[in-house]
Amino acid sequence: MNVQEIEINEAFRAEVREWMNSHLTGRFASLKHASGLGAEGYDAQLAKEWEQELAKGGWTGIGWSAEHGGRAATLAQQVIFHEEYVSCGGPGRIGHIGETLLAPTLMHYGTPEQKARFLPGILAGKDYWAQGYSEPGAGSDLAGIRTRARIDPATGEWVIDGQKVWTSWAHESGWIFVLARCDETVVQAAPGNGARHGGMVLLLVPLHQPGVEVRPIRQITGTSEFNEVFFDGARTEGSLHLGPVGDGWKVAMYLLGCERGASTLGQQAHFRYELNLILELARKNGAARDPLLRQRLAKAALGLQTLRSHALRSSGEGTSQRVASVSKYAWSNWHRDLGELAMEVLGEQGELALSDPELRPLQQLWLVSRADTIYAGTNEIQMNLMAERALGMPR
Ligand SMILES: Cc1cc2nc3c(=O)[nH]c(=O)nc-3n(C[C@H](O)[C@H](O)[C@H](O)COP(=O)(O)OP(=O)(O)OC[C@H]3O[C@@H](n4cnc5c(N)ncnc54)[C@H](O)[C@@H]3O)c2cc1C
Secondary structure (H helix, E strand, C coil), X not given: CCHHHHHHCHHHHHHHHHHHHHHCCHHHHHHCCCCCCCCCCCCHHHHHHHHHHHHHCCCCCCCCCHHHCCCCCCHHHHHHHHHHHHHCCCCCCCCHHHHHHHHHHHHHHCCHHHHHHHHHHHHCXXXXXXXXXXXXXXXXXXXXXXXXXXXXXXXXXXXXXXXXECCCCHHHCCEEEEEEEECHHHHCCCCCCCCCCCCEEEEEEECCCCCEEEEECCCCCCCCXXXXXXXXXXXXXXXXXXXXXXXXXXXXXXXHHCCCCCHHHHHHHHHHHHHHHHHHHHHHHCHHHCHHHHHHHHHHHHHHHHHHHHHHHHXXXXXXXXXXXXXXXXXXXXXXXXXXXXXXXXXXXXXCCCCCCCCHHHHHHHHHHCCCCCCCCCHHHXXXXXXXXXXXXXX
16 A cells, blocks of 8 residues: 555545544434444444445445445545544444455445445445354354254245354344355355355345344453343345355355454554553552553554554455464464553552543453454464465465
8 A cells, every 4th residue: 555645645534534534423423433343331222323424425335346335435535534543433333244255245246236235234324234253163164153044945044943152232233145065955065065164155144034043152341242142943035145065164264364454453543542542550559650651552563563564465355364474473363462561560450340431441442452352363373374374385
């Protein structure tokens, strides 16, 4: 990416800032700086209305082409948007799974009918999606999924049986994309059937139906961000498989490759906000005078700068697994360390159940950041990938 382009695009930066400052007010003001993921007291309904407000201003799907209703913003403009969004206090985005994971996959693999049906609802902030990949016994080893999909010969519909777990936002979503293993009768002739990664299908499934049960999982933060999802004869239309039947693994992997992008820079802007909260507290409570803590604070600031440089350099490099693994490993470990630093700066107070609105977010940061090195590929899996694909070591 051309870093200079980010610096000279002042007019666009001002446009974002002005819009944010005039819209993140009134009833939306309570969402300011809410982190979304696992945040306490996060008002999901209001967050959805905020997404719709963003959509009206043309700030959802900003990198999408005009054909799909986006504003075809350049990569530099997307970076600016995400950075300004966070620095103006924009809350964690609730439509992330639909907008940044499913939508690009729909654009790539979807039929014209699927695109026309699903993209507008995502763009408008009206339709929310969950990701049905992980299962008990199939997380890192995703190819071990056991959820089954078959076709009902009487209706032509897909019928799904099985269980997903850790499904973020399923309790707030209307739809889920489900990676399932096809029944032998469906994929008898499909290429790769019988192989571990063969014979799969990625299905677009409505969550609100009798065959689906969503059970929220209560987390250490006290809130529920993810769920168990049970499919017991759940149904979806026969045409709602994304990409070729039998080749679901390829489609599912394409979707995972969309996880990296300009929004990473927005995530880092939020990290900067969190680091500033810690610095402020360290100045206030005297922790900043401790030489070892000072070093760690300085190291955290340096680390964040390195993350930004890496993200800027690698944005737009496509979906190289090597770059994706380096980024994921680097940001998730940096952020987990930041959570620990927050607790050190809190000192003894960190051991108590805090209600102080200034201190509690730092304790929450520590709790929430424990998950960073697990979701979207654990530390060990990223290291395996780097060893094999970047260093050429044997499997
Ligand atoms: C906050 C959060 C949100 C999530 N949201 C979603 C979601 O929306 N949808 C979804 O489908 N999933 C979601 N997940 C699930 C996530 O993708 C899995 O937790 C992750 O893939 C790890 O799988 P697992 O939990 O089954 O752990 P396991 O795969 O059982 O791993 C257990 C431990 O063994 C290690 N390990 C496993 N295999 C190897 C290996 N080959 N070599 C070395 N070490 C290994 C792992 O690194 C880990 O330390 C979410 C998880 C979290 C924490």
